[in-house]
Amino acid sequence: MERVADPVEQATAVLSKYPLCDRCLGRLFAGLGRGLSNAERGRALKLSILMRIHAAALAGQAPGYAKEVLTNMGQTAEGLYEQLFGSRPERRACYICNDKLDEFLESTPEKVARAVREWGGTTFLVGASVDPEVVQREEKLKAEFKLALGESIKSEIKREVGKRAQALGLRVDFARPDVVVLVRFPSGDAEPQPRRLMISGVYRKLRRDLSLSPREPSLNPLTSRLLEMTQSSRVGIKGLVRDERGVRALGLGIPVTFLLGGSRVRSAPPEGTVIESEGASLEVKGDAAAVADEDLSRRVRVYRCVIYAEGASPAEVKLAAESLKGREARQKVMGRTVSGVVREAACNIVGDLVECLISLDEKLYVMELVSGRGSEPSLSGLLGKEATCVEADLLGVISLR
Incomplete structure (x- = not known):
């Protein structure tokens, strides 16, 4: 077993060169003397040194370092210093903390x-x-x-x-x-x-002209309402891949977590609370931390799309749209390439239009899947004619089990 140096001898060597308060001296030996504070540890070391010096002095063998060590011990050694040297010691501040x-x-x-x-x-x-x-x-x-x-x-x-x-x-x-x-x-x-206040829930919007952006969340009336009610200074969003302008978010909505910084309110509203502002709402749900940590790659978006294709019959549009089911799509959107699977496509003919329920992986964009802009395959590509999504509603973002 490796020999541990004598802490009193080590402390004596330190004090022969540096003035230290009880706490800063004791902290140098914090691994010794279980249950002691650093101040108690430092004072114990000083008292041990003081008694050794005193005993040596009584035997007429005061060590040469006595004057310097006693001076650097401070108030603890004032009495012995006066006894041995006939004057009060010089006042020295702690080398480490400056007595603060x-x-x-x-x-x-x-x-x-x-x-x-x-x-x-x-x-x-x-x-x-x-x-x-x-x-x-x-x-x-x-x-x-x-x-x-x-x-x-x-x-x-x-x-x-x-x-x-x-x-x-x-x-x-x-x-x-x-x-x-x-x-x-x-x-x-x-x-x-203050820790950021986390409020998780289901985001919905009834207005097509609204958009909730993770990059500029404070521009949405709902986030402005959240900032006001929680007395927060800033807001971030987790769980929201995108909120398309022109598309309502209805039904199951989008699971999302708002991260409110500098909040004076320390607890989220009770589960079931609905916070509304100018056509956007958040229904508070469950454990915020769990929602925030959800794996976004396991999410699927479900849309209701009303589609029209110039020069193609509704029956042709229906057949082509439903043939997308199960196919993997690659899309280049806003300079990046994404891929995913079209999970479901079921359609009904409504006059000259076709109404489809389309579910696809979270990464994919339904408008591009219909129009063909940067998407392969696409409905327009399958038809050989330009297809347009006249109206779209997001009915929910759900997790795959």
Whole structure:
């Protein structure tokens, strides 16, 4: 078994060169003394060193490093220093934290609790940002004395601030906290970073002139309504591949998750709530995280299309459209190539028009499948005549089982 160096001897060597507060000294030996805080660990080391020096001095063998070590120990050694050297020791600030860490740990938890409550949260997690110069000094010291059992000042800050904030009535949540609070040392700033509020549900729209875009979600009246009701500053969307302009979204609608950032409201509306705005709506459904993580490649879109083809009889259109069932289509749309399967095509003749129910993989575009623009095969290609989708409604986006 590898021999572990004597921590008192190591601490003596460190203090012979650097002044350290109890907490910063103890942190260098955080892997020793289970159940102790770093402040307790550091004070214990200082007391052990102090007693060794005192015992040696009583035997007339005070070590040559005694004056420097006792000075760098600070208040703990003032009495013995005066006894041995007849004066008060020089006041030196901690080499690592500049004597600011204890006060920081006392004042910051209240700032964290206030920030969490201001954002309407009950659960939290602490993040820490430490001045690079402080980190550099600590790492330099560890490397110089080959100290392998310490922890970082960042780790101690997160643990101690978090523990004290819990004592103020907050509940820590490592998986999905309402608010992450980033604390900065040594400035003492506490910056709240609220978790995005997730609202999942079924999106529908009755107006053909509306479009919900993942790139510009705030342009839709529904997202404007969500931003207002949750007091949020920004919004993102998951689960929406596209929302075609000119196509209503009816029936089963589109499963979608709205990610609302900077939200002052910390919980989603109850399941079944319908949020409406100017012809668009969201029916709140189920577990937001589960909906957001759904595999989009397993989705199928179901459309109702009313089709007309100049120079082709409705019977010809019906036959050609239904022959698309089961075929794989490749499409080049907006500069990218996609492929998928036409899962179903069932049609009825209505006068000079043909009404079809067409289901196809999420990646495919139904308008292009009909018109032939960048699509192979297509209804127009099969007919040898130009087919037009006069009217289209999306009846639902469903997952394949």
